[in-house]
Amino acid sequence: MEIRSLFQAFELDLMESSAYEARIHTNTFFEMVFILTGNGVQIINDHRLPYSMDKLFLIFPQDKHGFEVAETTKFFFIRFTHDYLKTHSREWIQKLEYIFHNYNHLPGCILKTITDKPLVRALVEALIREHINQQPQQQEVVKQLINTIITIAARNVLLMHPVLSDQSKVNTGWALLSYIHQHIYNPEQLKAEKIAEYFNISRTYISEYFKSQTGQVLQEYIITxxxxxxxxxxxxxxxxxxxxxxxxGFSDASHLNRLFKKYKGISPTAFKKSFVGSYN
Structure with a gap:
């Protein structure tokens, strides 16, 4: 299978195709694909779903993916590497992490809000204009537009799997998991008594209830x-x-090292070194 790499922090590409071929491949970078015109079938990890105009797709490194074109299609690609992510704030990266670990990597448009489709289209058309026309501060404008599209995608993922409000709590497995995802940076809110209080469940029953709803042990899930x-x-x-x-919220570095080594088999430092130069 073909493996494609990117040799710069980000890349924009406008492509029109009438060919009917899957062209399954994987990337070493992240990719967002917006459909300007046309229709066909999107394939991700052996799943298939029709695509059409104004659809936005998220594709992650190592996803097997491709498109079968039924009607001549104009694709717009936004590709970015790990290095591109490193240039942003911690808060912004946390938004991306929510996508990485909650999006199901199945085929289908990420935009679930009707009003976001014309908004993303306008942003994509602005990107195309900036890409074609050499204007002052072009790179800065392009980055801002890319970041806005990624943020809109993150919002739509959140809307697909919301943390329920106090007025609409439903004690389902997903609601429990989503609560943990949203509070993962706040150890105080991850205590069993806090989770039990939020879902109006007995402190002595919350662990058993979590396992019955998710099939997993509460504290093990949080650590994993x-x-x-x-x-x-x-x-x-x-x-x-x-x-x-x-x-x-770890007590010290040795606490993190011990847990990470148990999880991955190597220390955090060794894990990080293994990626140095991998995506250049």
């Missing part, structure tokens, strides 16, 4: 989810170990 996010931190940012310790 933290470790996945820390993997993302180690790959996508230049944060030092002590900064990660503070951000995720």
């Amino acid at each position: 989810y933290k470790m996945k996010l820390i993997e993302t931190r180690l790959q996508f940012t230049d944060l030092q170990i002590n900064e990660i310790v503070n951000e995720f």
Whole structure:
């Protein structure tokens, strides 16, 4: 299978195709695809779903993907690397992490809000104009437009799987998991008594209830989810170990090292070094 790489922080590409071929491949970078015109079938990880105009797709590194074109299609690609992510604030990266670990990687448009489709189209058309016309501060404008599209995508993922408000709490497995995802950077809110209070469940019953709804042990799930996010931190940012310790509420670096080694089999430092130069 073909593996495609990117040799700059980000790349924009406008392509029109009438060919009917899947062209299944994987990337070493992230990709967003907007359909300007045309229709056909999108394929991700052996799943298939029709695509049409004004659809936006998220494709992650190592996803097997391609498009079968039924009607001549104009695609607009936004591609960006791990290095591109490193240039942004911690808060912005946390938004991306929510996408990375909650989006199901199945085919289908990420835009679930009707009003966001014309908004993203306008942003894409602005990107195309900036890409074609050489204007002052072009790169800065392009980056702002890209970041806005990514933020809109993050919002739509959140709307697909919302944390329920106090007025509409439903004690489902997803609501429990979503609560943890939203509070993963706040250890105080992840205590069993806080979760029990939020869902109006007995403190002595919350662990049993969590397992009955999700099939997983509460504290093990919290730790595993933290470790996945820390993997993302180690790959996508230049944060030092002590900064990660503070951000995720570990008592000290040895506590993080012990848990991460149990989870991945190697230390956080060794894990981070294994990615140095991997995506150049």
